[in-house]
Amino acid sequence: MRNNLEQLILAMYEKDIIKFGKFTLKSGKESFVYVDLRTTISYPDIYRDICDILSDYIQKQQLKFDRLLGIPYSALTFASSIAYKDNVPMLLKRKEAKAYGTKKLLEGEYHANDVCLLIEDVVTTGGSSIESLEVLAEHNIKVTDLVCLVDRQGSAKQNLQAHHCTLHSMITLTQILDILLSHNKINHTQYQQAVTVITED
Amino acid sequence: MRNNLEQLILAMYEKDIIKFGKFTLKSGKESFVYVDLRTTISYPDIYRDICDILSDYIQKQQLKFDRLLGIPYSALTFASSIAYKDNVPMLLKRKEAKAYGTKKLLEGEYHANDVCLLIEDVVTTGGSSIESLEVLAEHNIKVTDLVCLVDRQGSAKQNLQAHHCTLHSMITLTQILDILLSHNKINHTQYQQAVTVITED
Numbered sequence: 001m002r003n004n005l006e007q008l009i010l011a012m013y014e015k016d017i018i019k020f021g022k023f024t025l026k027s028g029k030e031s032f033v034y035v036d037l038r039t040t041i042s043y044p045d046i047y048r049d050i051c052d053i054l055s056d057y058i059q060k061q062q063l064k065f066d067r068l069l070g071i072p073y074s075a076l077t078f079a080s081s082i083a084y085k086d087n088v089p090m091l092l093k094r095k096e097a098k099a100y101g102t103k104k105l106l107e108g109e110y111h112a113n114d115v116c117l118l119i120e121d122v123v124t125t126g127g128s129s130i131e132s133l134e135v136l137a138e139h140n141i142k143v144t145d146l147v148c149l150v151d152r153q154g155s156a157k158q159n160l161q162a163h164h165c166t167l168h169s170m171i172t173l174t175q176i177l178d179i180l181l182s183h184n185k186i187n188h189t190q191y192q193q194a195v196t197v198i199t200e201d
Numbered sequence: 202m203r204n205n206l207e208q209l210i211l212a213m214y215e216k217d218i219i220k221f222g223k224f225t226l227k228s229g230k231e232s233f234v235y236v237d238l239r240t241t242i243s244y245p246d247i248y249r250d251i252c253d254i255l256s257d258y259i260q261k262q263q264l265k266f267d268r269l270l271g272i273p274y275s276a277l278t279f280a281s282s283i284a285y286k287d288n289v290p291m292l293l294k295r296k297e298a299k300a301y302g303t304k305k306l307l308e309g310e311y312h313a314n315d316v317c318l319l320i321e322d323v324v325t326t327g328g329s330s331i332e333s334l335e336v337l338a339e340h341n342i343k344v345t346d347l348v349c350l351v352d353r354q355g356s357a358k359q360n361l362q363a364h365h366c367t368l369h370s371m372i373t374l375t376q377i378l379d380i381l382l383s384h385n386k387i388n389h390t391q392y393q394q395a396v397t398v399i400t401e402d
Contacts, residue, residue, distance in 0.1 A: 042310035084282035
């Protein structure tokens, strides 16, 4: 975890991107903390920080890939900015097949055995990442790495590993909670409630 | 039309982004030329040129807006790159309502009476642009201008004007055909076939 991540987390808390309350996750599970990156698009400073953090990581780790794919919608916006900034080719996976025209779920140009780097906003179990990985596999495109901003510390790491894909997260949910607690943004009760759900996984 | 647009059009023709043949458009109408910007994401030079041309136009015209919205999927990727590059806040309209979580068709943060600038890849009748404009109107967000790369010269300009929205296109389909003909990329038969459909509108 890097220093500018701490500032980003505090900014995200101020803008209600990290929320406390009672939420139902995609998995049906209840959670006391929700990281909702969908509104980041409206806060240029936060949006650019996220794109820069992901882009810097990809470059410093020297991840090798032929195509970049951001899972819609938040990570699709991040990937589009990274592609522009770093001059790299993208692919795009629609959330639904197109009803007219050339009817493709996967958009873009590619070759067999291309390696595609996945970008995700938040991972919990890695379900939607694995779904994308499987669509790419059907097109003979390999996925060896996935870079995400937040790992909610569900079973994503192990689940992706079972698909020979390494999870790279910029920050974990526990690290986010630690930062917010140390800055007195949340109290010990909120911290414990939120942490309990993580450790139950 | 600017000079670098000519080079962009030739590059798009080489990469099969501008295709000749027989195609059925979204409207059900037949066409002999298809401008398929969906694969531009895989060609960084073309992708960056498009984003830069749109961004330069927005700045030179000094278009006033509070939020930027790119209609999915191609123009969503362009808007994401422009937002990153020019430090402007975005909104995002999903193609479908989300089935879980906070269930919104429109994502992002905004205020009543905000002005949103729409970005589109190709317009023909302006149907999907007007659909987006209406969703925004339901949220008390105004749309006064739409910037697109290609105007297929259907009825988009008039249809958008009826919604008090000005269409700004970087290039028309006729201009594209003129460029390709002058560079001997298409013959007179292909030119005439393609032009006839435009003038029929």
